[in-house]
Amino acid sequence: xxxxxxxxxxxxxxxxxxxxxxxxxxxxxxxxxxxxxxxxxxxxxxxxxxxxxxxxxxxxxxxxxxxxxxxxxxxxxxxxxxxxxxxxxxxxxxxxxxxxxxxx
Amino acid sequence: xxxxxxxxxxxxxxxxxxxxxxxxxxxxxxxxxxxxxxxxxxxxxxxxxxxxxxxxxxxxxxxxxxxxxxxxxxxxxxxxxxxxxxxxxxxxxxxxxxxxxxxxxxxxxxxxxxxxxxxxx
Numbered sequence: 001x002x003x004x005x006x007x008x009x010x011x012x013x014x015x016x017x018x019x020x021x022x023x024x025x026x027x028x029x030x031x032x033x034x035x036x037x038x039x040x041x042x043x044x045x046x047x048x049x050x051x052x053x054x055x056x057x058x059x060x061x062x063x064x065x066x067x068x069x070x071x072x073x074x075x076x077x078x079x080x081x082x083x084x085x086x087x088x089x090x091x092x093x094x095x096x097x098x099x100x101x102x103x104x
Numbered sequence: 105x106x107x108x109x110x111x112x113x114x115x116x117x118x119x120x121x122x123x124x125x126x127x128x129x130x131x132x133x134x135x136x137x138x139x140x141x142x143x144x145x146x147x148x149x150x151x152x153x154x155x156x157x158x159x160x161x162x163x164x165x166x167x168x169x170x171x172x173x174x175x176x177x178x179x180x181x182x183x184x185x186x187x188x189x190x191x192x193x194x195x196x197x198x199x200x201x202x203x204x205x206x207x208x209x210x211x212x213x214x215x216x217x218x219x220x221x222x223x224x225x
Binding site for chain 2: 001031032034036038043044045046048049050055087089091092093094095096097098099
């Protein structure tokens with residue numbers, strides 16, 4: 001099974017700041033990676049697909065990069081609504097990373 | 105608009121089964137896999153399996169093999185997920201989500217609102 005390891009598990013930041021979350025796959029998954037944002041009591045929301053492509057409607061302060069086994073999600077100029085939990089997911093066997101909670 | 109609407113909350117006793125529905129609208133039903141993902145209280149997301157609404161073929165996570173069954177009704181654009189032999193650890197919010205059959209790289213772009221399943225004696 002393909003394992004995904006996210007780091008860090010918890011992250012504190014401030015409005016206007018910049019954060020980077022990493023996701024490492026246990027084997028090469030090419031660009032078969034997505035990132036999701038989840039707020040308490042809500043369903044996840046797709047933020048990035050194919051490792052680096054933003055769906056329509058996702059603000060440009062979000063960006064994804066990487067391929068193979070190492071991936072990153074960067075949020076620049078943090079807004080109050082960005083404080084949430086973020087998950088990576090590999091799109092071959094669909095497993096998720098354990099999540100990164102972004103707090104103020 | 106494009107949406108997935110799930111059935112309401114369930115309370116079940118240990119050993120029972122639960123069947124959750126997910127009704128699709130606003131897009132070609134057979135063009136997207138429907139996946140099921142669950143989230144236990146305070147925990148992360150866990151992939152359970154998927155169904156291809158076109159032919160009904162299924163792929164299940166090994167963690168649920170033998171206990172989960174996914175079916176679909178093309179006449180109503182509805183997918184069902186049944187989980188049997190429930191135990192307290194199955195208490196969770198269950199989500200359905202769609203993913204393009206043609207291009208899985210696109211990710212799960214539409215999600216249901218979630219169905220809370222509580223297993224308690």
